[in-house]
Amino acid sequence: MDVKVRKGRVSDFANIARSYWKPEVPWDPIANPRMLKEHVGAKGFLVAETDGEFAGFLHYLVGQHPWFDKGTSKYGQILELFVKTKFQGQGIGQIMLERAITDLKRKGCSTIYTHTDETNEVALKLYAKTGFRPFLKTFYLKRRSES
Numbered sequence: 063m064d065v066k067v068r069k070g071r072v073s074d075f076a077n078i079a080r081s082y083w084k085p086e087v088p089w090d091p092i093a094n095p096r097m098l099k100e101h102v103g104a105k106g107f108l109v110a111e112t113d114g115e116f117a118g119f120l121h122y123l124v125g126q127h128p129w130f131d132k133g134t135s136k137y138g139q140i141l142e143l144f145v146k147t148k149f150q151g152q153g154i155g156q157i158m159l160e161r162a163i164t165d166l167k168r169k170g171c172s173t174i175y176t177h178t179d180e181t182n183e184v185a186l187k188l189y190a191k192t193g194f195r196p197f198l199k200t201f202y203l204k205r206r207s208e209s
Contacts, residue, residue: 070107118145138166
């Protein structure tokens with residue numbers, strides 16, 4: 063298996079959108095090539111290819127002064143990490159994540175954030191393996207109306 067990770071290009075957006083989950087909301091830019099191009103752009107995208115076939119992508123950003131961690135100035139954030147089902151379990155997510163961490167460190171980010179659901183055990187294991195630790199919890203609250 064020959065895995066290559068490279069910077070994403072606008073020409074990758076069709077593969078990204080086609081491979082990504084079908085959104086519950088029509089304005090999710092990751093699932094729409096036109097919105098990716100207009101609102102996101104290729105900056106911060108990494109694409110993995112296995113033997114020349116699209117295998118997944120990672121999207122990150124560089125930011126300043128996150129509202130959720132007051133003591134941090136410049137930071138990186140992993141926004142999306144996606145590996146197509148047929149390529150999962152082969153280390154491709156870790157390869158992309160390590161490349162993103164290297165890129166973000168090179169850009170001066172000493173702190174990098176990401177997020178996932180507490181039920182996503184595969185992602186939690188990967189993030190722990192690459193040095194991420196929990197630091198903040200978000201609660202989803204639900205209220206049912208009485209009939």
